[in-house]
Amino acid sequence: MIAEELANRLLEAAKARGAMVTTAESCTGGMLGAAITDIAGSSAVFERGFLTYTNAAKEEMLGVSAATLSAHGAVSEEVAREMAAGALARSHADLAVAITGIAGPGGSDNKPEGRVCFGLAQANAPLHAETTDFGPLGRSAVRQFSVQNALMLLIEALETPRA
Template structure:
């Protein structure tokens, strides 16, 4: 069974809904979920917030957090996930922001992606994965797949 199908089955069994907040993947997590027929039973909505202004306006990310930590940070990923949860009827929200490439810097290298996961009731987690300079398409695909695994794990899956 594909990862999106496993997620949909796990969330359907729990009666849970999902929201996504994506930056560097531009909606790839939501697209992977909605590629599966019946996804409307669990996919509530997705936010594609590529710019800082979009993160502020659509998700309520603090301008001070962006200024202090930058868009590619666990602090911003956490606020994105909390914002998606607060602005939806979802039980779980996953967020990701990163540098897919090309480019990056010494302090924020290409392939760095920060993830946030927020669950209704208060639990939230953040983490950073260094995918490396694999190229834009590979970093984005790896980030999508990692976000999907976070969703599956949140529902008690694999």
């Protein structure tokens, strides 16, 4: 229910700004795009979604650098930034959000289960990235919280006045 409320709020904010949105998803497997397109009228603001589950897909579809993947791993703010920038560059959208993480089970000491990195790109603005450690809540919960967080990032970007 929360994702539906956030998706409705995103649609309202994007329509008010006349903005189109694109998504680049890894660990959420298209759940973010589905949450947005579950709302009637989403075609007015949702331009496209990239589902890039493998490193090869991230490189081929979004232009993520093999060097970045090698140096930092797929679950990193560096990769999230490149995913968002690539989605923005390869779409007709005004705003892009990216999600890459470890939904579980599994993980490591350096990258534990529940760690998710988000990237945000928009024209004429610096790239933004952040990491959230949701913890070992289980695959489904981590993915749901990731969708909610990504929706909030988009909403905040659209509702924040530009200088």
